Amino acid sequence: MLTRLHEQKNLQLLLGLLIGIVFGFLLQKGGVTDYNVIIGQLLLTDFTVAKIMLAASITGMLGVHLLRSRGLAQLHPKPGSLGTSVIGGLIFGVGFAVLGYYPGTVAGAVGQGALDALFGGVVGILIGSGIFAALYPRLQRSILRVGDFGELTLPQALKVKNAWVVVIPVAFALIAMLWLLELLGL
Amino acid sequence: MNWLSMVRWSPYMVGIGIGILSWFAFLLSDKPIGCSTAYARTSGMLERLVRGDRVLKKAYYQKFAPVVDWEWMLVVGVVIGAFISAQLSGAFHVLWVPSTWAASFGTGPVLRWLVALIGGVLMGLGARWAGGCTSGHGISGTLQLAVSSWLAAICFFIGGIAAAMLIFHIIG
Numbered sequence: 001m002l003t004r005l006h007e008q009k010n011l012q013l014l015l016g017l018l019i020g021i022v023f024g025f026l027l028q029k030g031g032v033t034d035y036n037v038i039i040g041q042l043l044l045t046d047f048t049v050a051k052i053m054l055a056a057s058i059t060g061m062l063g064v065h066l067l068r069s070r071g072l073a074q075l076h077p078k079p080g081s082l083g084t085s086v087i088g089g090l091i092f093g094v095g096f097a098v099l100g101y102y103p104g105t106v107a108g109a110v111g112q113g114a115l116d117a118l119f120g121g122v123v124g125i126l127i128g129s130g131i132f133a134a135l136y137p138r139l140q141r142s143i144l145r146v147g148d149f150g151e152l153t154l155p156q157a158l159k160v161k162n163a164w165v166v167v168i169p170v171a172f173a174l175i176a177m178l179w180l181l182e183l184l185g186l
Numbered sequence: 187m188n189w190l191s192m193v194r195w196s197p198y199m200v201g202i203g204i205g206i207l208s209w210f211a212f213l214l215s216d217k218p219i220g221c222s223t224a225y226a227r228t229s230g231m232l233e234r235l236v237r238g239d240r241v242l243k244k245a246y247y248q249k250f251a252p253v254v255d256w257e258w259m260l261v262v263g264v265v266i267g268a269f270i271s272a273q274l275s276g277a278f279h280v281l282w283v284p285s286t287w288a289a290s291f292g293t294g295p296v297l298r299w300l301v302a303l304i305g306g307v308l309m310g311l312g313a314r315w316a317g318g319c320t321s322g323h324g325i326s327g328t329l330q331l332a333v334s335s336w337l338a339a340i341c342f343f344i345g346g347i348a349a350a351m352l353i354f355h356i357i358g
Contacts, residue, residue: 124306
């Protein structure tokens with residue numbers, strides 16, 4: 001791993017900015033900084049969001065696991081539990097539909113001039129994050145712990161040592177989903 | 187350089203581009219691409235401006251210090267990158283009310299603003315509750331095959347589809 005590069009703090013901040021610029025550029029070109037495209041996905045009339053996410057996940061999955069096999073990268077799976085992923089995920093989902101952007105694309109929407117994203121979305125997300133920080137000690141002791149499984153990955157859950165045994169079939173399954181979307185003309 | 191000024195790229199090209207970008211994030215920065223933690227840190231920074239250093243004692247900000255970090259810079263980059271892209275294609279325009287919203291609920295900016303604010307609050311709360319968003323869980327987490335992320339990403343869409351159907355097919 002490029003440990004020496006990872007330790008250079010200011011250079012890393014610059015890299016974060018550069019990666020963000022490319023990310024924002026791609027999100028805007030993909031159309032997902034547009035409220036209509038996000039809502040179209042949730043109403044199941046426009047599958048742009050799913051196509052971008054699936055293509056990104058497949059490409060990323062193959063490359064990152066290859067880097068990992070070569071000793072050039074390590075994984076950082078987020079810890080989770082039923083209480084965090086399911087309940088948090090559903091709250092997020094409702095916010096997704098009500099706002100019509102998500103934390104990445106709301107920043108991109110601001111960049112293309114959407115004022116509802118700036119004064120509604122960004123301000124709201126900041127307030128929501130603050131509310132969570134205030135509730136955190138109480139939630140931490142209760143609901144966030146329900147069904148805790150920690151930093152688990154699918155290969156670990158399936159007790160497979162070689163991650164590729166899971167990566168390849170999952171990649172094929174996701175490609176099949178994309179193929180199905182095209183087949184259905186979505 | 188005609189393609190830089192195109193309004194839209196194929197979703198597959200964009201997705202593959204984001205996937206490749208994530209290789210560089212892991213290789214060069216040892217980080218998965220994510221966005222929502224940056225909002226939590228900013229919220230902490232703003233709270234610190236008002237309430238002072240005791241904010242730093244909050245358990246959540248012990249875990250996620252309210253400071254500018256790699257991911258925070260990434261979110262700033264997203265605004266800049268989207269602005270450049272929109273400028274190149276002429277898509278940049280100041281907008282208060284998106285057309286899909288206007289078709290069901292009218293062009294009044296106050297209602298749209300209020301609803302966007304409520305949506306933002308739910309999203310901020312949900313993203314921190316789930317420990318990530320559509321980028322951190324939906325793309326970076328699924329590509330790492332993290333169980334938490336697959337579960338969260340599925341729930342994002344279950345909640346999102348149900349709420350969108352309710353808003354546009356029942357209320358609107």
